[in-house]
Amino acid sequence: MDMTIAKFAAAGGVGVETIRFYQRKGILKTPKRLEGGRRYGAEDVRRLKFIRQAQTAGFTLEEIGELLELDAGEDRERARDAAKARLIALETRIAELNRIREALERLVAECSSGQSGPCPILKSFGL
Known part of the structure; x- marks a missing residue:
């Protein structure tokens, strides 16, 4: 996948300004500008969809950032504790x-x- 920001936003069901907002908040990476603009890939779409699902579940952007940090590791206990807190x-x-x-x-x-x-x-x- 090699998408412009508009196609990336559409793939995640959000607007371009939402992508930029998430980038300013640090929960989405801003790719380097290449010839023809910034390009987004499948991993970016996966991350964006994760963010949207977590928001639907009631997690704040700060909590989502913490969950995304856990994505790289295997800290199930912290992920479970975050989900328990959200459930409460x-x-x-x-x-x-x-x-x-x-x-x-x-x-x-x-x-x-x-x-x-x-x-x-x-x-x-x-x-």
């Missing part, structure tokens, strides 16, 4: 979202159209 954070966020959903469900039930007076939804938000 996700479970905490899910519990928080469930509490919010339950509160909104209660407010919706309290705000039936047949009642008079201020709407409990608006009142709960301080109106």
Whole structure:
């Protein structure tokens, strides 16, 4: 594979500015400029897809950088610990979202159209 930045971005399902952002953050390498511009290969696409998958799983760019450092080694314990920490954070966020959903469900039930007076939804938000 010998791709321009535009083709590289398309292969990873991102925009060119995203590639440049990742390069500024140090999680994607900036290839040397050759005649005709910078060129990207299969390994670059693999790394970009890894970054996108890790973001989908909720990892921050800093955490992704740490995972990418582990990619070269065999430190399964650190990779597992990072994934466990992300899992705990996700479970905490899910519990928080469930509490919010339950509160909104209660407010919706309290705000039936047949009642008079201020709407409990608006009142709960301080109106």
